[in-house]
Amino acid sequence: MGSFLAGKAVAVTGAGRGIGRAVALAAAAEGARVVVADHGVSVDGAAPSSDVAAAVVKEIQAAGGDAVAVADDVSTMAGGQRVVDAALQAYGRLDGAVCVAGILRERMLFNMTEDEWDSVVATHLKGTFTVFRAASAVMRAQRSGTLIGFTSGNHQGSVSQANYSAAKGGVISLVRSAALGLHKYGVTANAVAPVARTRMSAKVPVELAEIGEPEDVAPLVVYLLSDRAISVTGQVYTVAGPKIAVWAQPRELRAAYAGGEGWTPERIAEFLPGTVGVDPMPLLGPGA
Numbered sequence: 001m002g003s004f005l006a007g008k009a010v011a012v013t014g015a016g017r018g019i020g021r022a023v024a025l026a027a028a029a030e031g032a033r034v035v036v037a038d039h040g041v042s043v044d045g046a047a048p049s050s051d052v053a054a055a056v057v058k059e060i061q062a063a064g065g066d067a068v069a070v071a072d073d074v075s076t077m078a079g080g081q082r083v084v085d086a087a088l089q090a091y092g093r094l095d096g097a098v099c100v101a102g103i104l105r106e107r108m109l110f111n112m113t114e115d116e117w118d119s120v121v122a123t124h125l126k127g128t129f130t131v132f133r134a135a136s137a138v139m140r141a142q143r144s145g146t147l148i149g150f151t152s153g154n155h156q157g158s159v160s161q162a163n164y165s166a167a168k169g170g171v172i173s174l175v176r177s178a179a180l181g182l183h184k185y186g187v188t189a190n191a192v193a194p195v196a197r198t199r200m201s202a203k204v205p206v207e208l209a210e211i212g213e214p215e216d217v218a219p220l221v222v223y224l225l226s227d228r229a230i231s232v233t234g235q236v237y238t239v240a241g242p243k244i245a246v247w248a249q250p251r252e253l254r255a256a257y258a259g260g261e262g263w264t265p266e267r268i269a270e271f272l273p274g275t276v277g278v279d280p281m282p283l284l285g286p287g288a
Contacts, residue, residue: 001064004226006031009091011083013037013074013131014101016052019150019194019214023098024056026218027225028065033091036060037070037083039101074101075122080130084138096146096225097135099128099171102164109162117163124167125174132178132189139187146225147182147189149175151236155193156283168193172236179234188233190224192217193247195240212241220244253279 010027014020016038028034040052050071060067070086072079087094102124105116128149139145154161155169171191178189194217195210217239223229236247256275258267 002030004030004222004228005096008032008095008225009035009087009093010096010098010225011035011037011070011087011094011131011135012098012100013083013127014099014150016040016056018100019196019217020098020100021056022214022218023100023221024067025059025063026215026222027096027098028060028067029063030222030226032096032225033066034060034068035070035083035087035090036067037072037074037086037101039073039079040071074099074127074130075119077130077133080127080132081134083131084134088138093142094135094138094145095142096148097131098148098150098221098225099131100150101127102150102167104161104164106161106164112162120163121167121170124164125170128171128174132174136178136182136187140182140185143186145187146229147175147178147187148221148224149189149191151175151191151193153193153195153238156281175236176234183233188224188230190229190232190234191236192221192224193236193238195238210240210243212239216241 005027008031010032012020012024012027012034015024015036020038024034024036036053036056038053040050050069053069053071057067057069068086068090070083072082074080074083084094084097103120105120107113107116132147135145135147149171151171152164152168154165155172158165175189175191182189196212196214196217220237220239224232238245238247254276256271
């Protein structure tokens with residue numbers, strides 16, 4: 001057992017499989033006491049089972065660690081609160097909340113149903129909010145803590161996952177808002193965009209040039225949960241196998257001003273292409 005997170009209590013959602021499981025195991029191996037939270041559903045959100053979280057708790061305990069299981073739906077306010085309450089009841093505090101839970105329901109935008117939209121956004125985005133909401137109240141009172149949301153490179157857009165991409169873009173904005181709002185209380189918030197072989201990535205229709213395993217993602221999360229990362233907040237990091245990258249903060253690229261006469265559609269059509277212009281979408285490819 002290591003000591004990088006010794007004395008800390010950490011909650012991880014989606015911790016029954018894949019990246020969430022790897023994070024829970026790695027945190028426990030570094031001395032954290034872990035709430036293993038997982039609704040135990042299939043990739044599309046069906047067939048919940050409490051066995052999934054319980055199995056990871058047994059793994060942690062067998063290795064000499066301390067963990068408790070929560071099999072709840074974090075897309076509800078009550079579910080997110082129970083994850084945090086489990087940490088308080090078992091360990092008396094909460095030092096880190098890591099929101100990995102997610103599902104996929106792929107469909108082209110023009111065919112996507114309301115349920116396919118709502119369920120994915122609820123699990124990824126609202127499921128991060130419900131845990132962040134409950135955890136931030138505890139951390140504000142403690143004057144310390146770390147929130148970690150999981151996003152994706154698909155926040156740039158996706159051909160057949162508009163629901164997933166929108167949710168993941170929302171997670172980034174939520175993380176940045178948390179970083180701004182909680183900084184004065186000693187609480188940090190960051191996002192991780194993993195590229196790893198999981199049940200969800202198996203559905204990606206193209207071969208990814210850079211991809212790793214769930215275990216490759218865990219060390220960065222452990223670092224962000226630690227006291228060594230106390231000054232790191234409002235960041236988005238990608239982990240893809242051996243690569244770690246940081247995303248740029250959003251900012252204006254170019255600007256132009258109309259002057260006294262103001263803008264008309266005709267003036268914009270003449271002026272904008274050669275001055276403000278566009279910022280090409282990398283995913284559209286060259287010449288698109």
